Amino acid sequence: MARARDDDLSGETVPPQPASRDIGPARDTTRPAPQPASTLPKDPAPPAGSPRRPTAVLILLVTCQLMIVLDTAAVNVALPRIRDDLGFSPSGLSWVVNAEMLGFGGLLLLGGRAGDILGRRKVLLTGVALFAGGSLLSGLAPAAWWLVAARAVQGVGAALATPAALALLVAAFPGPARNRALGVYASVSGVGGAVGLILGGLLTDVGSWRWVLMINVPIGLALLLALPRFLDESERRPGRFDPAGALASTVGVIALSYGFIRAAAEGWGDTVTQVSFGVAALFLALFPVVELRVRQPVVPLRLFADRNRSGAYAILLLLAASMMSQFFFLVQFLQDVRKFSPLETGLAFLPMSAATFLCSRWTGRLSQQLSPRPLMAAGALCGTAGMVWLTRIDAGTGYAGGLLGPLLLFGTGLGLLLVMATSAGVSGVEPQHSGTASSMVHVAQRLGGGVGLAVLVTVFGSASRKSAARGNAADEVLADGISRAFTVGSAFMVCALLLSLLVIRVPKQP
Structure with missing residues (x-):
């Protein structure tokens, strides 16, 4: 007997059959072809208005993701220079990152819903324009408050562009091809991280941190010109905003x-x-x-009824909370304690980014043979090991002996988790909720990054004050605070590992 789809948001019992454009009550009485036990549930067919040229559109959509990831990585390298020029306090400096993240995470839900109702291409283009405009304003910032406000504008643009881009990718690549496309999409995080860190360090060294913040302007202009040529408007879904x-x-x-x-x-x-x-x-x-x-x-609560989907969102949140602590704190450690230049700091993160890139591509293919749970568990275990290793950091920790190993471990776990958790987060969702599900994938990451970094900055500040009260040198004070922050980051990854083992389940097959 065919089983009911337990991730259908409409609440109806529908047999697991190949999706079609007709979503009415008629049923296909033919016997469905058996599918491997490792795959996630089948998804509805792509709606009208899917991209005309999937390969070309994939390149453009991952470029949107590259622009946003590149911005976050590049800004982290430039933080010490921004702090010195604009007079940020050590804890207030995190608002350069958090302003964009909170604008992004806070409005992502509305951005995903806007794409469903107004059309995803229109919302994507609007988001790219806002993000590029915010980048220009950030680069021109004469004061700290201006920079924080401009970064918030970037967050609004990203909140519109990102869920629309992911929803269009899901529509363009249904079925088994989706995980391979998501592997490319997730690997952009590795490429964007590497390019952003190196380019940000280079621009900061030879020019100014202002150049770092304006590198998105030409990318955004190129996307605004190219996207309308290759991308059709998606079908608008009747509805209203919340x-x-x-x-x-x-x-x-x-x-x-x-x-x-x-x-x-x-x-x-x-x-x-x-x-x-x-x-x-x-x-x-x-x-x-x-x-x-x-x-x-704005978010149908039935979206969380499926345990795989809810577990994937929680894993992405915890993963982002740990990942942002590495960028934020290790950049300061390498430049302030180890005396790395901005360019050397960017190159120091290259092995982690390369590991993320390679594992993302590999996971997209391997997911066709293995079930999601062991891949997620392996990724969470690697990430946990890397974070626990980083808790041993002190003022004398060198790069090769104390940082390279944990960065490689965490990059490997990041590549495994990003592909599988993103796939679980967008699979089995009705077309009218595709934008919302896509936005939830990024909501989890951005809220995890923003709130997680805020928590770890609090831990860092408390530990640093205690270390300073003991009369330690400045390098030791910084290292003590970072070590304590990484301890909490390790707890985040342990929770992600438990979720992958206890919550994620392979769907039963007919």
């Missing part, structure tokens, strides 16, 4: 992260810190209440 739900989630996440940042600088007893946490608790508690009451929520 501004109340988007507002509740955005305000809640921003207030939560600001509370952690404020606590790192002023302490937990600070009035503003406590008010921020109170506002965050209120709005985050209101969010599911709002979503249950509106007819067309």
Whole structure:
């Protein structure tokens, strides 16, 4: 007997059969072909308006992802120079990263819904234009507040562009080809990280950190010219927006992260810190209440009914929380303690990026023979081992003996987890919810990166103050704080490993 699809958001019982463009009640009575036990559930057929030339469109869509990943990596290398020129405090410096991440993560849900309703190509082009414009404003920033505001504009643009790009990729590559395409898409994180770190270091050395922030401008202009030539507009889905739900989630996440940042600088007893946490608790508690009451929520809560999908979102959140701590803290350690130049710092991360790239491509192919759970567990185990190794960092830690090994381990785990968790997060979703599911993949990563970094900055600040009170030298104070932050990052990866073992399940086959 054919089983019911337990990830159908409509709640109807539908036999596992090849999808067609007709989503009405008629059923295909032919016996479905058997499929390997390792594959995720089949997905509905791509909607009308799918790309005309999938290969060309894949190149353009991964270029969108490359632009955003490149920006994050490049900015991390330039942080010490930005701090010195614009007068950021050590804990306040994280807002250069968090402003873009929180604008991105907070508005991603609304961005994914906008693509479903208004058309994904239109939303993608709008997002790319905003991101490129925000990059230009960032490079021209005369003061700290200007830079933070411009980075928030970049986050809004990324929130519109990213879910639209991923949803269009899912539509262009249905069936077994999807994991291979997602392998290319995920490997861009490795390529973008390597290119961003090296290019950011080079531009900072020979020019200025302002050049680093403006490298997205020519990429964005090229995309705006090329995308309309190769990409058809997607079919618009009838519906309405949920501004109340988007507002509740955005305000809640921003207030939560600001509370952690404020606590790192002023302490937990600070009035503003406590008010921020109170506002965050209120709005985050209101969010599911709002979503249950509106007819067309920004996030259908049934999206989380499938354990594989929910587990994948949680794994991506924890993975991003650990990954951002490496970029943020190791850049400062290499430049301030080991006295690396910005270019040398970028090159130091190249082995990690190369491992991510190679493992992402390999995982996309291997996923056709193996089930998702062992691949996710192997990735989480590698990531955990790398983070635990980094907790041993001190003022005397060298690159070859103390950093290269953990960076390679974490890069390997990152490549394995990104492909499989992204695939689980977008599989088995009805076409009208494709944009929302795609946005949730990136919401998990961006919220994990933003809130996780805020938590680790708080831990870093507390440990650094205690180390300074003991009379340690400046290098030892920095290393002590980083070591304690990596300890919490290791706990994040242990949780990801447990989720991959206990929550992820191979779907039963007919």
